[in-house]
Amino acid sequence: MELGYGVLLEQKQQLSQSQIQSLEILAMDGVELNQFLQNEYLENPLLDCSGTHGMGHEQEEINKTYEHTVTYERNYEEMVDEEDRRRKDIPMQDQDQIRNFLLYQLPREQFSAEQWALLEFMVDCLDDTGFFTTPLAEVAEKTGMSAEEVRLALARLQELEPYGIFSSDLRQCLLKQLEKKELQETVLWKVIERHLQDVADGRISNISRNLKISTVEVRKCIEQIAKLNPRPMSEFTQGKADYIVPDIIFRQERGKWEAELNDDWIEDYHINEYYLRMMKESDDRELTEYFRMKLERVRFVMNSIAQRRQTMLNISRAVMKRQQAYMEGKTWLQPMTMTDVAGEIGIHTSTVSRAIKGKYIQYPRGTMAMKELFTNSVSSSGGKKNVGAMQVKETIRGLIAGEDKQKPYSDQEIVNILKEKQIDISRRAVAKYREELGIKGSFARRV
Numbered sequence: 001m002e003l004g005y006g007v008l009l010e011q012k013q014q015l016s017q018s019q020i021q022s023l024e025i026l027a028m029d030g031v032e033l034n035q036f037l038q039n040e041y042l043e044n045p046l047l048d049c050s051g052t053h054g055m056g057h058e059q060e061e062i063n064k065t066y067e068h069t070v071t072y073e074r075n076y077e078e079m080v081d082e083e084d085r086r087r088k089d090i091p092m093q094d095q096d097q098i099r100n101f102l103l104y105q106l107p108r109e110q111f112s113a114e115q116w117a118l119l120e121f122m123v124d125c126l127d128d129t130g131f132f133t134t135p136l137a138e139v140a141e142k143t144g145m146s147a148e149e150v151r152l153a154l155a156r157l158q159e160l161e162p163y164g165i166f167s168s169d170l171r172q173c174l175l176k177q178l179e180k181k182e183l184q185e186t187v188l189w190k191v192i193e194r195h196l197q198d199v200a201d202g203r204i205s206n207i208s209r210n211l212k213i214s215t216v217e218v219r220k221c222i223e224q225i226a227k228l229n230p231r232p233m234s235e236f237t238q239g240k241a242d243y244i245v246p247d248i249i250f251r252q253e254r255g256k257w258e259a260e261l262n263d264d265w266i267e268d269y270h271i272n273e274y275y276l277r278m279m280k281e282s283d284d285r286e287l288t289e290y291f292r293m294k295l296e297r298v299r300f301v302m303n304s305i306a307q308r309r310q311t312m313l314n315i316s317r318a319v320m321k322r323q324q325a326y327m328e329g330k331t332w333l334q335p336m337t338m339t340d341v342a343g344e345i346g347i348h349t350s351t352v353s354r355a356i357k358g359k360y361i362q363y364p365r366g367t368m369a370m371k372e373l374f375t376n377s378v379s380s381s382g383g384k385k386n387v388g389a390m391q392v393k394e395t396i397r398g399l400i401a402g403e404d405k406q407k408p409y410s411d412q413e414i415v416n417i418l419k420e421k422q423i424d425i426s427r428r429a430v431a432k433y434r435e436e437l438g439i440k441g442s443f444a445r446r447v
Contacts, residue, residue: 022304026311027354030247030263033305037269040301046294047301048272098233099123104244105160107366109329118143118153122166130232131173132157132166152397155438165232171196177228187213191221199225246362248316248370250327257324259316261309262362271298311355314345323373327363332391333375341374392423393433400439405447 028036041049102123108116121143125134132154140150157166163180164173174192183189191199195207199222208215249260279291318341325331338352356370375389399417403409409417411430418425431441439445 018300022300022307023354025301025304026308026351027357028308029358029360030245032358033263033308034265037266037301040297041269044294044297045275046272046291046298048270050268050270098126102157102160102165104367106156109365114145115149115153118145118149119157122150122153122157126166126233128233129230130162130165130167130234131170132168151438151440155436158438162229162232164229167232170230173230173232174225174228187211187217188221188224191218192225244360244367246367247359248312248361250316250320250361250363252328252364257320257327259313259320261312261316263309266305266309269302271295308355311347311351312359314347315341315352315355316361318344319370319373326373327365329365332394333373335376336374337376338374389433392418392425393437395421395423396430396433397437397439400434400445403445405445408442408445410442 025033025036037047037049041047099120103119106119111119118139122132122134122139125139126132136147136150136154139145140147143150145153154166158176160166164176167173167176171192174196175189178184178186178189178192190211191207195203195210198204198206204215204218204222207213207218211218246262249262251258251260275291276295279288279295282288282291319336320327322334322336322340326333338356339349342349342352356374359370360367361370361373395418396414399409399414411427411434414430414434415425415427418430434441
């Protein structure tokens with residue numbers, strides 16, 4: 001083999017540190033962006049904040065935290081008595097916060113009064129961990145609802161955040177969290193589904209042997225399992241509930257739809273004129289250079305936020321135009337992918353993905369995660385326009401609701417009926433949608 005030297009000319013595209021941070025700012029939701037700006041405000045003297053809006057930086061003098069300072073000259077018993085009184089003054093946790101947080105995620109107008117009462121009853125049946133262990137037959141008996149309606153209600157409740165809530169046990173809870181991360185049928189999924197007890201008992205070799213994977217991979221899976229939430233209710237018991245703060249607001253005025261960002265508080269942040277004047281008037285070269293670097297940082301952050309706002313507005317308007325009929329309650333969600341929106345406004349699909357990450361929209365009929373507005377189309381025949389997954393699910397729900405209970409439809413029969421309606425999906429897809437609706441197979445549905 002011959003060794004030698006040579007020059008290789010190669011062109012690579014690499015993101016700079018500033019570009020990476022700009023993309024990180026784009027991916028932040030409103031709460032994260034607010035915290036990010038507060039941290040910048042604390043570290044950068046060239047960034048000022050007036051704090052006049054709701055989510056702006058608020059300062060509070062520490063001496064207002066306490067009513068008065070405790071002195072050790074007072075009698076010990078008197079201090080203990082006062083401490084007991086102060087403990088009694090601590091307000092109890094709002095017992096309705098869990099119910100409000102969960103039910104707020106559901107569109108109230110889509111349920112009858114009886115169905116809504118059923119949902120409230122089932123929320124009250126949650127145990128301290130967030131699991132739902134009450135027998136469905138007992139729920140049906142106490143609420144006067146049918147067993148099928150109770151099953152459907154449970155399926156809807158199991159889709160709520162925090163993911164894993166309303167699960168029957170720990171295994172289902174963890175698998176639900178993986179499902180939301182689209183990690184079905186992975187090695188991690190199989191470990192939880194088949195060997196959760198082995199994980200608890202530390203039987204790593206047993207898992208490795210049965211799944212035919214290395215012990216190193218098993219340990220990695222166990223590390224990932226430790227990051228999942230085994231107690232969905234813990235988010236409520238550790239403190240105040242985290243309420244959804246919408247990032248985008250869709251409103252309809254005089255028949256015209258408008259999209260706006262819920263970020264008025266950004267106007268509170270601006271360049272500090274005092275330090276800017278000091279920088280211009282100072283003869284100290286080192287001080288001037290320090291202020292110049294801080295000023296560049298402020299300008300970069302504000303420019304990145306301005307780009308974020310424009311990108312989110314462009315995406316929001318494109319989404320609103322495509323889903324306007326759904327927002328008005330006239331039809332189902334229309335098939336729409338991130339690539340569709342990216343092509344319409346002239347940006348990359350990955351930019352759309354970052355921009356909608358963790359963002360919520362508020363519209364007259366409720367609040368929902370922005371990513372839920374994006375659905376793939378289901379192929380159709382006969383020249384009929386493609387339909388979305390939500391419409392297919394509701395069609396399946398309707399077919400099963402009207403079937404002969406003594407001869408319920410099999411998944412293949414549902415496939416055939418859908419094909420007559422010019423909707424072409426596989427039997428496996430029908431089974432998947434049916435399970436997502438919380439509907440059992442034909443054998444279990446037979447009366």
